[in-house]
Amino acid sequence: MNPGLLAWTALPLYLAGLLKRRFLFAGCLAQAAYLLARGIMLGRIPLIGPHDTLIFLAASLVGFSAFFHASSERGKMFRVSLGAMAALFTVVAMLARPFEGPLPPVLRTYWFELHVGLSFFSYALFGIGAVLGIIYLGQREAALEKSQYRAILSGYLLFSLAMIAGGVWAYLAWGTYWLWTPKELWTSILWLYYSLYLHLRLRPGWYGKKAAIAGAIGFVVVLFTYLGVGLLMKSSHTF
């Protein structure tokens, strides 16, 4: 079976997921199988370039959503929003050309794989946080805002771990754990933004609506750090 077909299969599954949640997970499995097949074919972790990373992000979004199960009306909104996001990321991923070449020697290390994998897991959790925050703004159920906080705090942990893995990798590859490129600056901005969110939420009057908005805006910073910096600013990172 052509692995590319598996990647495309995820799209109708995500669209069907707008109606039934189980299709979302079927789409996630299809993309996981695609990435696995691609990894075996290439002999490396397939996480280079927008094609691979967007598929990884779409699958992670849906995969992590299993931990934020919600039933009833708010569950429907959650499912529809995630399905639409995953489908959109999949379409953009399929339009991007996959990177088939071998990895440059400096990228052949578990630290790089850990750095990229954890980064996208954290982006997915921040995305889930944004979705939950937006739904909260419409429905005002405290449980949604609490779930948003849980998603963002977990994403913050994984993002911090990703930065540590990146620092160790940079130290072993270039002799320094930090490079002052626009990508690293935006990584700092993203990390500081969610640090700000976590502090804001502790402030009187910020719990609830304002925190939900701040958490949702965070995903805009995520998307700019991930895609915008690469497109608009020169950097050593090209994800």
Add this chain to the structure above:
Amino acid sequence: MGFPKNKKALWEILISQGLAVWLLGLEIAILLLGSVVMAKNVSVSGAMSGWIPLSIWLTRGPFALTWWMWTAIFLLALLAINTVCCSTESVRRKKGGLLPLLAPQIIHIGFLLILIAHLVSSLGASKLTGQLPEGALARLPSGLDLFLDKVETGARPNAEVELLSRGNVLKRGVLAPNHPVFFRGYGFYLQDLKMDPFPAAFIEVSREPGAPWALFGAILFTAGTILLVLLKSKQE
């Protein structure tokens, strides 16, 4: 006996979360502006990408390009003071259980250690890059000699090196991408290899004194965050 009134007011400001929020917000704004300055001045960005220590870039670079970093450092210094004061006050008040009290303080200590790491590195980091032909010896500023014994290209490019002092071999090692050799605070990195017109290696000798601080800080920061996630998952 307590603080005089104005000192107490200053203390209240220094321990406040409100100050942390403002400083974080301003830091984000400054770094955002800095990223635009860096993107518009690629040569500056290149020099900042680890080629020279931060302190040298800051003191020798034109202020029109470095102002944002000076401002960012100033704000981080205030944030560090705020973090120390906030943690001190939290421990003094001892509200809540032991673990909920400890988790944010562990994160704060990790954060402060990472800031110290950047400070130490920006003052004491050094980098030296050069081409060394196979069979040649290079004298390093530290007084050590670096000898390139053998280079190998192909699937696993590497360079065999020896570090010597007055003709005595102190350390032997194999340099490969992502596999440096460390000796007396210096890291020896293989940047590139070539076989024409003669076999040679491009080797970087780097000193990053903040690295252990950064690693220790990062471990503490992560440990504190994991603890916080566990506690909050129970609470929320």
